[in-house]
Amino acid sequence: MSLSPEPLIEQRADPWILEHAGCYYFIASVPDYDRLEIRAADTIAGLAKAPATTVWRKPDTGPLRELIWAPELHHLDGVWVIYFAAAPSREIVDGLFQHRMYAITCTAADPIAGPWSEPQRIETPLESFCLDATTFCHRGRHYYVWAQKDPEIAGNSNLYIAELAGPDRLAGPPTRLSVPEYEWEKRGFLVNEGPAVLKRHGRLFLTYSASATDENYCVGLLWADADSDPLDATSWSKSPTPVLESDTERHIFGPGHSGFTTSEDGTTDLLVYHARTYTDIQGDPLWDPNRHTYVKPIRWDDQGFPDFGRAGEDTLVPARDAQ
Incomplete structure (x- = not known):
């Protein structure tokens, strides 16, 4: 008998929950990798039964015609933004898909109602596979x-x-923050991806995911002093061990692509992530739809660092009725 906790939302990978003006918005990769959809609810648990509205669908031709991955919804200076990755085909070249990063924007009060702009590509100095964009505001x-x-x-x-x-435009050259270097970042594939940032206790905390997207997938952590320059690579320290990994006892495997939100009363920081409940995956893990969305509380130690606990414990239960 499985001991797996119930997910908040089934078959939604790369989950992202944004709280804005008392409303929670949810966006994630869908199993068909063909569209961007948003849910909204008054509570996090209510997102489980909230209707999903498609706000953009991939075209039949062109550079965004395949594999719509890892969307995130943000609200920047009064503008809604969805960052996502898309590819011109499912072809793998030199061991990699051909994704690039894009943004769509909306100036309406309600992001579900739209309208949304046409996608704009986010240009970076490297002309190469890229994905999993996030953003944060720090000191203006x-x-x-x-x-x-x-x-x-x-x-x-x-x-x-x-x-x-x-x-949808960078102000200057990028800084490289992290490369896969530890054994747990290089299981199956050498991967650092899925970043998310949380500001707490005088520090910037950046979680990311490492290794292949099977049971080896796990979460790492970088941190920097809030008074330091985030663009200076030397500002950041890196945990030599993962901070969240598979919980075999509770049948939660490959936790990753994490993000953050807060409880309705504002007292508890929450980790949002996806995971599977089994390890017997047929074929490439990317085509297995059963990465589910989970939410769990974050605890803080005496030094002001996050303690994510074990992946399957203290999981938020979904609401039974729509909210």
């Missing part, structure tokens, strides 16, 4: 963090940061 400046392949560095992807000049 907006920063963009993402994963990208450097042809000069072994592996699939590294983590980069740059300041934003606008929702």
Whole structure:
């Protein structure tokens, strides 16, 4: 008998929950990888039964015609932005898909109602596989963090940061923050991806995911002092061990692509992530639809560092009725 906790939302990978003006918004990769859809509810648990509205669908031709991955919804200076990755085909070249990063924007009060702009590509100095963009604001400046392949560095992807000049444009050259170096970052594939940033206790905390997208997938952590320059790579320290990994006792495997939100009363920081409940995956894990969305509380130690606990414990239960 499985001991797996119930997921918040089934078959939604790369989950992202944004709280804005008392409403929670949810966006994630859908199993068909063909569209961007948003849910909204008054509570996090209510997202489980909230209707999903498609706000953009991939075209039949062109550079965005395949594999719509890892969307995130943000609200930047009054503008809604969805960052996502798309590819021109399902072809793998030199061991990698051909994704690039894009943004769509909306100036309406309600992002579900739209309308949304046409996608704009986020240009970076490297012309290579890239994905998993996120953003955060710190001391009045907006920063963009993402994963990208450097042809000069072994592996699939590294983590980069740059300041934003606008929702879809970098203000300057990027800084490389992290490359796969530890054994747990290189199981199956050499991967650093899926970054997310949380500001707490005088520090910037950046979680990311590492290794192949099977039971080896796990979460790592970088951190920097809030008074330091986020664009200076030396500002950041890196945990030598993962901070969240498979919980075999509770049948939660490959936790990763994490993000953050807060409880309705504002007292508890929450980790949002996806995971599977089994390890027997047929074929490439990317085509297995059963990565589910989970939410769990974050605890803080005496030094002001996050304690994510075990992946399957203290999981938020979904609401039974729509909210």
